[in-house]
Amino acid sequence: MTEPSRTNVVGERAAVLVGTALALCGCSGVEASGTALVLLDDEARAAGIEIAVDGEAQADEGPIAVPSRGRVEVRRGLHHESLETTPGEVVAIEGAEGRVRHGVDPGRLVLDGDRAQALSFAELAGVQAVPLPDGRFLIDGENAMWTALLFPELVGSVSPWTAPPRGVETASSAWLAGGGDEGWAARTAVGLEAQGETPSTASPTDLAAFVGAYVADDVVLVLDAQGGLHMTGTGLDRRGTFDLDRQGQLLLRFEDGVVTVHARGDDQLEDPSGLRFRTMPVATITRRRQAPVLDAMVPAPFDP
């Protein structure tokens, strides 16, 4: 009998713990039960901004579960503002002025903790932990935010993830410069020893499932049926190959570097910075003929 791998043990343990936790709180499918999440970032907290539910201020450091039909307020000193949410939504309160940002990605949060804390949570929840340059960790995986709600002591202080603004160097810009993962790591992150053991969030596990044309802004990425890739855009024309690693993550191999991306859902590829290539949208029939026509000449529908 072979000894179970650490990943398997952790995965089983996580499944049990998460299942138990969900059962205990009676909220399997918590995001669909009329609850929303509100998350204050560090600046907002430092500015004394609070979330109150039915008049009671909430002191949680992590995500705050609020009833989407309850009386929820954002309290900025004496100014109390009603906060409307929809079930399952994640709302971020950001900055010292407490800007309200709806529709936050529930699959991502920034954990302000140490490496062990990040890895423990990542293993427990079956998500990825990616180190950030400021020492914090990007937690990335399906419903990471909701899972964090279940383990407040382990997670501690968290913030919503904000993708780098355009113009700031990202993993993708490193690709375009030819740096690959190593280039990206040198710029924005440090290596994570245990990263090879964290489960992939990729949906497809078959290389053929990735073949297709993708687009991000003006950049087109074609993963072809021969295993080649072609990335084009303004001033950009790069070729390479692609394959899968042992964890099912997609490796884009350029002449001067390798980029690891993963699938989000069935039609998106994403790099660790959050830049997503989406499958190229299919055009639809919308335009009509401008010139007048003789309606009487249009034949009846075809009847095979």
Add this chain to the structure above:
Amino acid sequence: MKRRGFLLSSTTAVGAGIGTVAWPSLISRAFAQNATPEDGALSGLSDSYRTAQRAHRPLLVLVIPEDNGARWERGSALGAFLNHGSDEAMSAIGTCEVTCATMAVVRQLVPQAPAGEPLMLVIDAGHVPATVTTIDPSLPAEIPYPSGEDRWDAFYAQMEARVDQQIAVIQAAVSAAFAARLQLLSATERDAARQRAVDTYRAHRIRGSYWARQAGCGVYVEEVPETGGIGCGMGHTPERAQRFLYFFAPNGNPL
């Protein structure tokens, strides 16, 4: 070019009060209403490929020629086949994800596609690298135009026969290409596949093309609002080729 020459001869015949032959290419050349933009062609092929891969179906690409005149000829032949092909051939079609694309677009996604412009490609999308086979039967040659007025009836009959030959040749090639696959299916499954082909590809637009109809003069493109043409009623199109695959982008819509 021969077709251009024929347009001239047709015009002459109209002037003489005699019925004319009107193939879609001639109408297109006369009206010149639609360009052939390839915008969106890659996204359509990509989407079809991914659909085929996920459904575990072969991707059948009906190849659109680069030459505009050839687009009419091939669209007519393929249209006749898809509308009037045998049950067996339609069962084969129903096992596939079908799309239309030029070879230039195909090679962007499937670089190993062969040279030239075969009639069809069968791509096994289940693996990387994908395997690609061709279905490329020799279609009956064009019929020379009649030189005298008294030969028009015979010419029409020859055109009808040629369309029948096109259908026969294509369905034989398709049936042969998918024979092994069809043998694995039960009679019920074959019937279901045939029905899928009818419901999906005969009744509705095949990506990369439009269904269009032309019975004498003017082209009506299905599923595109407000397309039509002037019905002069003086042209002739073989009956089984009247509904055909239109490999152009009507009114600026995507192919």
